[in-house]
Amino acid sequence: MCEYTYSNGKKCRRKPLKGSKYCSLHIPFEEGELLYGDRIKYIKKRAFERALERGIRNFEGVKLYDVIIVGKEINEALIFRNSIIKRLVIVTSKIKSLSLIDTTIDTLVIVNSEVDFFYVNGGSIYGVSICSVKFSSSILFRDSSIRYVMINSTEFSPKEVTTEEEFGEKVRIAGRIELANLKDVRRIALNSKYPLMAKIMEEFGIKLSLDRKKPVRVHTLTITGVEFDESPRFRKQVRIFINRFSGQLIFENLSVPGHVEIVNSRVRYPEFVHVIIHNNLVLRNTRLYSDENWNLAYLPNLLAELNVYGFIVIDNCQFNNPYLAEVFYRIARTTWEGSGDKENADEYYYLEMLARRKKVIQHYRKGPRTLKKMVKLLEVLFEFLFADLTCKYGTDWKRPVFLWMGLVIFVFPVFYALTKSVVPTSSLFDYVYFSIVTATTLGYGDLHPIGVGKVIASIEAIFGMFMWAVFLTVFARKYMR
Template identity: 70%
Template sequence: MCEYTYSNGKKCRRKPLKGSKYCSLHIPFEEGELLYGEKIKEIKRRAFEKALERGVRNFEGVQLYEVMIAGKDIEGPLIFRNSTIGRIVIANSKLKGLTLINTNVESVVVIESSINFFYVNGSTLYGLSLCSVEFSSSILIRNSSIKYVMLNSVEYREAQITAEEEYGERGRMAGRVELSNLRGVRRIAINSRYPLIKRLAEELGIEFNRKRKPVRIHMLYIGGIKFDESPRFKRQVRLYINALIGGLTIENTSIPGHAEVVNSRIRYPEFVHVTVHNNFVLKNSRFYSDETWNLTFLPNLLAELEVLGFIVIENCLFNNPYLAEVFYRIARTTWERSGDKEKADEYYYLEMIARREKLLHHYLRGPKTPRRIFRLFEVFFEWLFADLTCKYGTDWRRPVFLWVSLVLGVFPLFYYLTRSVEVTNSFFDYVYFSIVTATTLGYGDLHPVGVGKMIASVEAIFGMFMWAVFLTVFARKYMR
């Protein structure tokens, strides 16, 4: 009998190889190569395939150069414990589950396959790649050392209604992809380029669907990640999320590089004790939340998310103005801290728009009491005098354009059409009167009559207000 002893105290009952105390699955690589040379690879491969054919699904302490499962339908979960494997490749197959516990693997690649659950705990991997994979339970990668994690076109297919879902619980395990307490991580990527897929297709003789589809899951949880802090990675994108449809939670993680979320639809984005040492980019994405989440989680976002570089938000949509206000506020503070006031003003303007929309939505709901109607007028005047005139003090061109267009064009045209200024000889006299009125000089050589008095009064107030606006904006833009 083989001399390998399982964790339960029992010994392996397989026949040992000639010249060794261990069977073909448990014989160490060095001993096998010394006895059989390169043939040991084929011996181990045949032994593993025969074990699968006999219905063996639980492997402990095995040492394999490669586990290749292509075009198979395996009933029952496939489990590896305390094992050492060069590479695991699963292609065009259906598995009940794949579990790696305290196992060392060079790389795990699952392509064009369906799997119920995938569980890794206490293991060491160089790379994990899931491409075009459907799962019906969960993908849990925990307490392991892993350098690269890649999920491409991964989709959760609901098998049945879970108890958590029946009662509306968001923290359910079904549809959950969890990456927690990982060490030595260099990069986590969702829908990133996978350069080895062509080589794998040629090696296996299988045609894969190389077109990337969105990753559709219930929740992506990333927590307790310890990234490789080598200086050669500090300028790289360490967390890349592309085309993700689902919830996102990141907690207790320090990212010594850049983070990106692009082309995604994120529900309930949560960041708890998260530090990004370089830039955090949100681009071409949509973010969704509800009122309960806004009251419970969103107020803490300002304190829980720390970005030492910049937050860049481009072409993003938020279903809730409060959510937009908080994200734009965090982005503004990062640019202000660096001294780039121009970019900070862009996010300040977007923040104020979101704040105004939040107030508008609040007062439009419910009964129209006098107080609510008064507040709605406040929102309207805020738009009229703060946004329309100068974009909340961030744009000096707008008040100049408004002053020039109205004083030199619109008001003179009103005077001309109503013939309400005496005594004039040409249209230029109306322009001259408009300028004198807007600057409140009032020379008296021309004077309004009839409706012109009302127009001139409005223009005088407008002129005084616009000069104040222009001076304020100019001082804010160039003298702060």
């Protein structure tokens, strides 16, 4: 009998190989190569295939070069425990459950397959690539050493309604991709380029469109307690890259040495809890969703929970809730202000104020109309006219200049000419001259308004004084602070 002893104290009953105390599955690589040379690879591969054919699904302590599962349907849980595998490849197969416990793997690839439940705990994996996979329960990576995690075109496909869904729970056990307490991580990527995928597809005859990636659709993607490789060569790289993702996103207890990039995604209820990003956080072409209850529970703490030492870039993003937009733009503004880049800080300040105004409008338009609500909506209107329209909340000094010139040189003279309310005049230039003199409050007295012109001139005088004050204030803010 084979000398390998399982964790329950029983010994392996397989016949040992000639010249060794271990069977073909348990013989160490070095000993097997010494006895059989390269032929040991075929011996191990054939022994594993025969074990699968006999219905064995629980493998412990095995040492295999290649585990290749192609076009198979396994309706029981497939488990590897305390094992060493050079390469594990699952292609166009259906597996009820795959568990890797305290197992060391160089390369793990699952392509164009269905795996109801996938669980990794302990052990070490150099690279994981999951491409075009459907799962009906969860994908969990916990307490392991993994260098690279690549997940492309993977989606949650429930087979039945879960108990959580029956009772309307938002935090579900099913439909989760969880990366928890991993170490030595260099990169986590969703829908990123994987150089070896084309080679694997060619080797196993798979036809997938790598240029048209499908979104990764799950209920929740959780990345928590991940320790990244601190090597200097990786510190400035994108360590978390999320592309074409749809679902809830949770970052918790993370210190990311590089960048975090979220692009082309639909993110629901984004949560950042005790998160430090040492470089930049980039949100681009992404839609973010939340509701009022979630806003009250999580958004007030976001400023304290998310620390970005670089910049936050929010480019072409959409928010279903103005309060959500306001908080994210505020955090982005603070990162640019901290670096002294006032131009970008002003852009995010303007977007923050727009979101705040939309929030007030939404709040006071609900329910029956009252005098208080009407007053608040009028305040918002005045804010738009005198703060946004004139100078973009003090961030654009050119707008008051062009607005003043446009109204004073063109609009008001047209009103005076149409109403013929300025005398004496001999040409259109007289109306322009009178408009400029009125707007600057000089009032030379050689021309004077009559009739309705007195009302127009009064309005223009007030407008001219206000716009000069706005211009001086904005100009000083932009270039003197």
